[in-house]
Amino acid sequence: MSLSKMSMSGMSGMGMGSSSNSSAATCRMSMLWNWYIHDSCFLAKSWHINTGNKFAGSIIGIFFFAVAIEGLSLVQRMFDRWIVAHSNGKTLSGPLRIFFPSSTVHVTVWQQLIRAAMYSSFYLSATILMLIVMSFNGYAILFGFVGAWIGFFLFASDTYGTPSTGTGCCESR
Amino acid sequence: MSFFSAAKQSLGNSLIKLGTSMAQNSQGPVDDSSLSQLENLLPPLQILTARAAMAAMNMSNDTSMSGMNMTNSTTPMSGMNMTNSTTSMSGMNMSNSTTSMSGMNMTNTTTTAKASSCKLSMYWNWYTIDACFITKHWHITSKHMFVGSIFGIIFMMMALELVRRGQREFDRWCVRRFSPASNSCCHSGAPVHSGPSMALRIFLHFLRSCFYLVQYIVAYIAMLLAMYYNGYVILFLFCGTFFGYFLFGADTISTKASSSVQTKTIVQVADEKHEHDSSQYSDTTPTTE
Structure with missing residues (x-):
């Protein structure tokens, strides 16, 4: 095995398997903290950053993506509030009472479908943000976190009094 | 990781x-x-x-x-x-x-x-055959295996939602059983004064932490699966979450929707009687926006 190939493997790493593509530049990637700008790739090979402008755009996009995730959770809460407001104090009735506690607010199948869609979209977008952060690019991580911070600042002012996660001995949730 | x-x-x-x-x-x-x-x-x-x-x-x-x-x-x-x-x-x-x-x-x-090797990529991919997940032993060699893995992933995410639901139900049972006459047992972190004994509380909390452990492990496995950047896997993780939440998550409305005061009201209203006067209820639903 030649020396040059060995040294190359350190850089291109996992992309090696498919690094035989015809494009001129390959994605630079590192599984350690880095500040790559040119030739950095996020998430997919097609998201390949050639220029500084493209990188700036990507970073701004990541920032707003993180903000949007917080916004989505606000939409979830608002929709739940809307359901509560429109349930007029009714709780679930019929055979569903077997599977749900008696205090469950009345919710229709469509409402619950929308809730599930929003919940899983939240999960999906959070997962994708995690995958972007996994590029270990310092800028991406920084702006992802700042986006979450700003997003929480903008959209989460209605969560006073509710614990962030369900901890505590017998919080009735 | x-x-x-x-x-x-x-x-x-x-x-x-x-x-x-x-x-x-x-x-x-x-x-x-x-x-x-x-x-x-x-x-x-x-x-x-x-x-x-x-x-x-x-x-x-x-x-x-x-x-x-x-x-x-x-x-x-x-x-x-x-x-x-x-x-x-x-x-x-x-x-x-x-x-x-x-x-x-x-x-x-x-x-x-060997005959075949694991295909791995750190970028978005749609590998099916020769994809490997988490261990080398989970090596997809045929389409059937891939379909089976996808179903396994869906059911894992649904089971995760079920366990989350289980924890919520356990908490509710805990509140019902051990804090008589008041639903304001543990808000703002105050311990239950007239509630169960210390040993029982520790035991209950141990059970809660078991629920938490299971959730933690499954969520971690899901994250590890997502980290293979496989489009199918991520898509069906999403689907599993969707179905799981659709089936088991309807009881979370009251918590997310409302402040703790409101939740308490809903619980009391529902516990006391079903056909409660709606006007009184609507009085107690503040708009916190």
């Missing part, structure tokens, strides 16, 4: 392969059963296999100093690269200079002797 674990495992594997190949050079073939036994004990046995490799190298006549150095060096990569570079000093230096990145590579290159 899954990458590091994969790198660690491939390290162990390649060390073993190194050792066995050396042994084969010197002593002839080694039976596979012992190899598979070794593979089960991978991470803790790294040093041991390194020693075995060293011993094998001592026996073989064609490898000398370089091999020895490699087994002595504690960096994981060195062992792996040795299988690629046929034990020369230059190869050794290279292996030290490479970052841990090259781990995946090595799994690709070292397993080429």
Whole structure:
């Protein structure tokens, strides 16, 4: 095995398997903290950053993506509030009472479908943000976190009094 | 993180392969059963296999100093690269200079002797055949296997939602059972004064932490699965969450929707009687926006 190939493997790493593509530049990637700008790739090979402008755009996009995730959770809460407001104090009735506690607010199948869609979209977008952060690019991580911070600042002012996660001995949730 | 674990495992594997190949050079073939036994004990046995490799190298006549150095060096990569570079000093230096990145590579290159190898990518991909998830043993060799894995992923996410629901139900039961007459038991972190004894509370909290542990593990596995950047896997993780939440998540409205005061009201209203006067209820639903 030649020396040059060995040294190359350190850089291109996992992309090696498919690094035989015809494009001129390959994605630079590192599984350690880095500040790559040119030739950095996020998430997919097609998201390949050639220029500084493209990188700036990507970073701004990541920032707003993180903000949007917080916004989505606000939409979830608002929709739940809307359901509560429109349930007029009714709780679930019929055979569903077997599977749900008696205090469950009345919710229709469509409402619950929308809730599930929003919940899983939240999960999906959070997962994708995690995958972007996994590029270990310092800028991406920084702006992802700042986006979450700003997003929480903008959209989460209605969560006073509710614990962030369900901890505590017998919080009735 | 899954990458590091994969790198660690491939390290162990390649060390073993190194050792066995050396042994084969010197002593002839080694039976596979012992190899598979070794593979089960991978991470803790790294040093041991390194020693075995060293011993094998001592026996073989064609490898000398370089091999020895490699087994002595504690960096994981060195062992792996040795299988690629046929034990020369230059190869050794290279292996030290490479970052841990090259781990995946090595799994690709070292397993080429087998019929098929794991296809791994750190970018978005749609691999089906020869994709591997989490361990090398979860190696997709056929379409049926892939479909089965996808169903497994969906059911895992649904089960995660079920366990979350279970925890909520357990908490509710806890509140109902152990805080009589008032639903304001534990808000703002205040302990239950007239509630269960200390030992019972510790036991209940132990049960809660068991629920939490299961959620934590499953969520972690889901994250590790997502980290293979496989489009299908991510899509069906999403679908599993969707179905799970649709089936089991309807009871979370009251919590997210409302402040704690409101939740309390809903619980009381529902507990006391069902056909409560709606006007009174609507009085107690403040708009907190």
